[in-house]
Amino acid sequence: MSAHQDIVATLDDAARFAHEVPQFDTQGSLTLNDAYAIQSASIQRRIGRGEQRVGVKMGFTSRAKMVQMGLSDVIWGRLTDAMQIEEGSDVPRARFVHPRVEPEIAFLLKKPLSGRVTGAEALAAVEAIAPALEVIDSRYKDFKFTLPEVIADNASSSGFVVGGWHAPTLDFRNLGLVMRIDGRAVQAGSTAALLGDPLRSLVAAARVSAAAGEPLQAGWIVLAGGATPAEWIHAGQHIALQMQGLGSASFQMV
Ligand code: OOG
Ligand code: MG
DSSP states (O other): GGGGHHHHHHHHHHHTTTBBOOOOOTTTSSSSHHHHHHHHHHHHHHHHTTTOOEEEEEOSSSSSHHHTOOOSEEEEEEEEEGGOTTOOEEEOOGGGGOOOOEEEEEEEEESOOOOOHHHHHHHTEEEEEEEEEEEESBBBBBGGOOOHHHHHTGGGEEEEEEEEBBTSSSSSSEEEEEETTEEEEEEEEGGGTTSSSSSHHHHHHHHHHHHHTTOTTTTTTEEEOOSOOOOOOOTTTTEEEETTTTTEEEEEEE
């Protein structure tokens, strides 16, 4: 692992100071285990600076995202409190390298959820669901990367906005959604794009988190993944997600 300390520092600094870095593994010599170890170590640096772990994000859980990025394995990343953007707030463009936004659904857990669980067990651990926008911001030049590289870069996670929480009594398997930039609809889709049922993304999150020795905790947030391709965003734009039955989530880039 120590051989990768320089990569850990490079990626963490790039995220912290919002500058791009070259790809470091175009030959594909990094294993997925190495990549997750780098991710873990870079999050440890954040924790060391006082950030707190608040959950997990899932990636490439929709065909739309797999096709857009040219990768087809489900990945995951770690969320900290510093990544959360207050609903409706102003977000400085300067915080990012080359941000994109995508529509997601978020789960808030009321119980720990660990290992191989059924959909029913996962649902029983959900306190609430909400529409969410994820701001992804790959630290790699031109937003281009291999699978191990994006995993090492914490699955491009950079920011996320969660709208109002709702009890999970509503059937959320196929909720229509529209993402708007400055009022113009730029992406439309459904929560069904997420593995056929977003709950499957939560089931996967429980499995991979436990395997990493960090089981999902009560109070954590799980982002189920982008339901449509992501859109580039720029200073001055207002970004909003409307989700059937669950209201909206939005922010303003300044
Ligand atoms: C990787 C992150 C993928 C999602 O929701 O599928 C992701 C990327 O697209 O840069 O967050
Ligand atoms: Mg995402």
